[in-house]
Structures are given as structure tokens and as C-alpha cells.
Amino acid sequence: MSNQQWQLSGSMPERYEEFLVPVIFTPWAQELLSRAALSEGAELLDLACGTGIVARMAATRGVRVCGADHNPGMLAQAETQSAGQNITYRQADAAGLPFDAGRFDAVICQQGLQFFPDKPGAVAECFRVLRPGGKAVFCMARGLEENPLMRAQVKAFAVHLDADEANAIRAVCGFADPEETGALFTDAGFDPVSVQAVTLELNARDAGAFVNGLMAATPASERIAALSPEARAALHSDILAGFGSCHHGKALRFPHVPNVVVAAKPA
Numbered sequence: 001m002s003n004q005q006w007q008l009s010g011s012m013p014e015r016y017e018e019f020l021v022p023v024i025f026t027p028w029a030q031e032l033l034s035r036a037a038l039s040e041g042a043e044l045l046d047l048a049c050g051t052g053i054v055a056r057m058a059a060t061r062g063v064r065v066c067g068a069d070h071n072p073g074m075l076a077q078a079e080t081q082s083a084g085q086n087i088t089y090r091q092a093d094a095a096g097l098p099f100d101a102g103r104f105d106a107v108i109c110q111q112g113l114q115f116f117p118d119k120p121g122a123v124a125e126c127f128r129v130l131r132p133g134g135k136a137v138f139c140m141a142r143g144l145e146e147n148p149l150m151r152a153q154v155k156a157f158a159v160h161l162d163a164d165e166a167n168a169i170r171a172v173c174g175f176a177d178p179e180e181t182g183a184l185f186t187d188a189g190f191d192p193v194s195v196q197a198v199t200l201e202l203n204a205r206d207a208g209a210f211v212n213g214l215m216a217a218t219p220a221s222e223r224i225a226a227l228s229p230e231a232r233a234a235l236h237s238d239i240l241a242g243f244g245s246c247h248h249g250k251a252l253r254f255p256h257v258p259n260v261v262v263a264a265k266p267a
């Protein structure tokens, strides 16, 4: 789709799944699952599961999976995407999980914790639902300076939309301090706790199409749809430019850097 033809279609969860999951969340799901090292038959909670990419990939490895998220639209899309797979989805706030104590071998939470209003409550719930010896694997984006994906959008939104729209993207990087992150898990009783900056190089084969997808799958998408074609083209061009040296011909290859937490509930 060229920028001139850009228009919104489908729901926000559908656009999230179509445009963001393949480039950003699928490679990370792979990475977090390999850190969780689950055996076939193990029980996993995919916390803040969104459209369920972690859950789906785990289920294909024979892991028994529940997904939980507070957003019914994301859960509906997760159900659609998981057709034929044996995954249970539950609507729940992270700070009040509807699961028995000690049920899960692992909890994976990919890019969710930074959005939880009650972080200590959510990490305490995660501790409660894990079995002794179980593992929590979380990732949350580090700062804008390390993440061109969010930096490019924040900068361009501040110029072409407003500070509120820029701040909504800034919030993706809003819980980035490794000491604060480690303390959250230690205070909940996890031991040992490791917090590590991990970089994956993400690839978008067609930079222009990827930026169109970003513009469709952002909370600002309705406002972007209401811009004139010229204003939208200017926004598109500034987001693209914000990727700086990450352009390789038509493609983008950019670092994406979260803190990855691996924390054990003592046996």
C-alpha cells in the first residue's frame, strides 16, 4: 500500500497482529520461550498475551498454555489466531489473576509490565501462580535512545500530532531501569533474579510498508487517518527518516532492546 492509498481497515487488534506481530513480537516470543526452556507438557501462563503470539508458539511445542489479558478485543483476536490449538484464554487484570496458587511452571510476559498500573501487585500474582522452582520470564523495552522503533515515532508524532500522542509511544519505554526492575522481582520473593539488556536485530523487508503498518497499529491511528494525504505523507517520511542508519536499500534492520528478566520462585 502506498502512503497515498493508506486507509484503516479492520480492528486495532487485527492491525496489531498483521503489522506488528510478524516483525517485532514473533522473534521476541522465540527468544523468551528459549529462555523459559519448557518441556513438553509443562504449564505456561502467557501474561498480557495480546493476540497470543507467545501462547501459540509455545502450544506448537507441546506446552499447555493459558493466556491472560485485560483487553477483550486482543483476546478475541488471540482466539481467532489460535483456532485449532488447545489454548485457554482468560480476561484478567495482571494484579488479580484467576488461577490457583502454584499452577504454572512458567509465566512469560512480553512487553506488558510497563503498562500495568499496579506493578508490585502483578509481580506478586505472578509469584503466587508459579509452582516452587517455577520461572518468570519478562521483557520490557529499554530507553528511547536504544530503540529507534519507538524513538522515530515519538519524534515524528511530537511534530505532526501532539505531545499526548508522542507520550503514548514514549510509555512503551516507560519502565526501563534495570535496578528498579530487579528490585520489583526480588521484593516479591523471587531468587535468583537476573535482569539483562538483550538486543535483537529486527527486520522489515519493505521499510515504507512497515511504517504504514506502524501508523495503522498505533493508538493514534484514527487521528492519522483523519490527516490530509499530504500531512500523512510528511508524518510517514519523518518516521522513516527517524530510523537513521537502519535503512538497507528498501529494507530496515534495526536493534530492539528490552530488559529481559529471568526470575525463579525458590523451590
Ligand SMILES: C[S@@+](CC[C@H](N)C(=O)[O-])C[C@H]1O[C@@H](n2cnc3c(N)ncnc32)[C@H](O)[C@@H]1O
Pocket: 025, 047, 048, 049, 050, 051, 052, 053, 054, 068, 069, 070, 071, 074, 092, 093, 094, 095, 109, 110, 111, 112, 115, 116, 117
Ligand atoms: C504491547 S502488548 C503485548 C502483547 C503480547 N504480550 C505480545 O507479545 O504481542 C501489551 C498488552 O498488555 C495488555 N495489558 C496492559 N495492561 C494490562 C493489565 N493491567 N492486565 C492485563 N493485561 C494488560 C494489553 O491489553 C496488551 O495486550
